[in-house]
Amino acid sequence: MRTRRLPAAQRLRLQADFERVRQQGLRAVCGYFVLNARRDPDAASAGRAVRFAVVTAKRLLGDAVWRNRMRRVFKEIFRLHPGVWDVGWDVVVVPRRQSLSGDFASLEKQYLDTSARLLKTKPHTAGP
Numbered sequence: 001m002r003t004r005r006l007p008a009a010q011r012l013r014l015q016a017d018f019e020r021v022r023q024q025g026l027r028a029v030c031g032y033f034v035l036n037a038r039r040d041p042d043a044a045s046a047g048r049a050v051r052f053a054v055v056t057a058k059r060l061l062g063d064a065v066w067r068n069r070m071r072r073v074f075k076e077i078f079r080l081h082p083g084v085w086d087v088g089w090d091v092v093v094v095p096r097r098q099s100l101s102g103d104f105a106s107l108e109k110q111y112l113d114t115s116a117r118l119l120k121t122k123p124h125t126a127g128p
Contacts, residue, residue, distance in 0.1 A: 006075060012053035012090055021090045028118040032099040032107055033074070035114050036092040037085070044088025052078045055094045062100075070095040077108050084115045 012018065025038030040048075054074045056067035074093045085091055099107060 006052065006079065009049045010051055012051040012092065017090060018053070018092060021092050026118050026121055028114045030110050030114045032102050032110050033096055034094040035118060037118055038090050040088050040090065044086070047087050049087065050085040050089045050091060052091045055092060060097055061095060066100055070099055073104060073107060077111050081112065084112065
């Protein structure tokens with residue numbers, strides 16, 4: 001049986017990294033979620049994989065069943081579309097309450113559209 005877990009190299013885990021993405025990165029807000037992303041030029045030049053995280057808050061999404069569902073859905077969307085983000089990016093998705101009523105296809109489309117919009121927001125270079 002194939003595991004659906006993201007490899008450790010693709011998981012964003014440290015609080016300092018989350019803060020760096022939030023404070024120094026780009027931000028796009030849509031109806032279903034907030035997408036934060038930051039490109040680290042050093043990591044990009046070293047070829048580090050894209051790191052991804054989903055932040056779910058109890059007060060926004062309710063009980064653990066719904067929070068876990070949103071984590072699974074957004075991780076699956078990220079896994080299905082590996083080419084959206086180039087190497088060296090850190091990406092954080094914060095689902096909103098509206099995401100609970102969205103089906104997989106609409107969440108996927110919104111993720112792809114929002115990611116493309118965010119990448120066009122600010123030009124980025126491919127490191128040294």
